[in-house]
Amino acid sequence: MRLRAFLATTLLVATASLSAAAQSQPWIKDRRYAEGIGYRTGNLELHPGIGAELGYDSNYFLLADDEGDKISVIRLRVTPSLSLSTLGPQRREGGGDPPKLNFRAGTFLSYNKLFATDSKDDTAVGDNDHAVNAGVNFTLDVLPQKPWGFDLYGDFVRSAEPSNSIQDSLAFDRDSVRLGAGINWRPGGGLFEWRLGYEVNYNFFERDAYSNLNNYQHYLMTRGRWRFLPRTALIYDGKIGFVRYTDATNLQHDAQTVNSKVGVNGLITHHFAMLAMAGWAASFYESRGGVPVHNYDGPVGQAELKWFLLPQPSLAPDQATVGLSTIAAGYVRDYTNSYLGDFYRRDRGYANFSYFVAGAFLINLEGGYSYLTHSPTYFGDGTQRKGSFGQSRADVTLFAEYRPSDTIGINTTLRYDASLGNTRVPLDQTAQDNLQYNRYEAWLGVRWFM
Template sequence: MIVRVMTQSGNIRSALSVLVLVVLGPAVAWAQQPPIAAGGNGFKVGDGRLHPFFDMELRLDTAVGYFPNNATPDPEDVVETLSPELVLRLRPGLKLDVPSPKVALSASGRLEYVRYTGLLTGQSTYASHFEGAADFTAHFNRDGPVSFVLADQFLRTDQTRNAALGAGVLSLFNELRASIPIKPGGGAIEIVPEVAWGLEFFQPIGLATPVGCEDGVCDPITVDAFDYTNVRAGVEARWRFLPKTAVVLDTDLDLRSYLRATTTSPDALLLRAMAGLAGLVTAKIAVTAKAGWGYNFGASGGSTFIAQLEGTYLYSPTMTFKGGYLRTLNPVASYGLFRDDRGYAEARALFGGKLVLHGYASVDFVGFYDALRPRSDTLLSLDVGPEYQFKPWLVGAAGYLLSTRSSSVTGTGLNFTRHEGYVRLTLVY
């Protein structure tokens, strides 16, 4: 068993991410958390308001990372499975909204300190780290026939969006986007060209190689080989030919390249295009149906049919149900491309103006495009829980999350079940 210390570059990257989050504090948003209630009056900023808030969360997580065995003095004796831990998360942040027909600004976010308490896994405390996010949007000439949107998203999290990698990985992601919404003829036709530039860096949470790992994608120690940059250009178009129904067209081109000279990940030049209909079937049922094709012009090749079918049912003004099927094709480290067939269902209800209940479930069947290393994964996700507004400035929440993953590739990093239960209090002014 091999135990290694994080590289110096990983520590530098951690420090830089903290610095960026501090500097961009007013523009930080935590994408994986529910919206914060407005609460209080905040501070007046021009025509808008700035709301400071603070989250305190205690979470029981059964799969935080790989760590040495507490029962032995040998640092190379690593527990074969992901270790459990009681995790304290502290999240100070700010939320800013400045509505304006000339320049509308929207920004929110937080810096998050993740403290592994060591109560369940004594060796986990050294892996405590900072997370957080930054999300900023500026919309110029919002009500005009031609407007301009500039946005940036910065995210540091242990929930990586890279489908090839296993558990125990921290992701540092940033994407800058610019779009020009065009609405000629009163808005019946809308065309939105967009360009985006993204970067993502990876580093391990624990300091150990998981047991049974026979492929680099399941080893968090070597994940920096998958750091990448991605340039995306696309156009979304919508023609509302009936009052409540529109023809939609989505097309984009991804140019994915990897930053490490030693990486074996093939670059990708992926074109995706879908067309279909979106609108109301009845006063309470909305449907989106799109179909198309994805094709990789890169050296590794690969193409497939892609589609989306989604229905939303407004049971009442305070209760909504949503479900659907999504088939996508995306670039990914190591394999070049992956196809994802996802089925999902979601429900959300508001009771008494203060209690919100939410539930979400999904199953993904993921296939990777590599003839020499065939691989398929199955992922199951569940997220349920209540949120209650005790006061305009105090919100409480609790929840349970389940994540399971099984892969045709061996290794505990790609085959695991993760249970998370949490309680959270949010103070907002």
């Protein structure tokens, strides 16, 4: 039965990024797909929406091929959402003075009703029929075009996810809270910009089986940008982190982390944009209970090349990664804290195709291959559970939507994700855990949005 090992190796994205907890719907993860014409009320614009989808999930509990019959389900998903913001440039009348603040907030709730495709699985599925995902977020940028300003941001995400056990008490339901603030310095009319900030994350597991993994992550962060050409900028990003587990008896190690990257971002031509960043990262884990520690000390970075199907002659360098009709390919190397060993390193290649035609038809195809290198992991008595090992992950998602009007979208989502190979992690001195799985999802839905 995959519990702790499975948790550590399947929640990779979710523990690395809060935005991933929105999980499935592209219009929740990306407001460019979500928002329509909206409503204006005073100096705010509102964008409500609601979506309903019916889908098939081939392996809801992410069972390995050698773990018996997989449990497939039909899923009914209903997702209301709301976003609000200060007026965008299209709605600000007559130009005038730049705004003194920019504000944006959003919320969503996604309810899943599950139906087993085989009656013998009714009990297992019924016991886990509680899948409610939810999120709230906000950003506030004060004096965004002045030499000095400050920003605040925050989000809360609730993610419901089963383990491969049918017991509800072992589900991976979790909550993540993030709050941050920063001071911004923009001399010289915005050609140069520097930010110094602080961020805190809290990760909370709702089930008692994983309560010892609850943790805080504090970050001191800085980033800078120098626009040395009209559409190209040098950029820097650095942070110092502190990982702290709330359970004093937990054998997971607290840590300090350092990450620093420098690079360039901007348009090469009217059609091509480039992002290239490279740097170094290191971790400093603190031994607890006599369990050995292993630290990451190596390169990190990202490289991406993007082609705009329509030319972008006026795109600013900080906008060079946005656009609705694009083809992009890239590579990322990073590392993050792990719930199995100390850390894992991720090497990921990815590609994306996004096309929006005449405001009526949207298609987005994205996928990637990741190779994860886990640090050695140990039992509580300090004996080695497994040496450093690799894990291959693959994923691909197709989202297509037809909009017969400005407020209605009819969409489909096809998704495949897998942990490849037969990576096995010992659960004790006799049993092993196979981390392999394959999963297919197919959805058909309709949504109303403004």
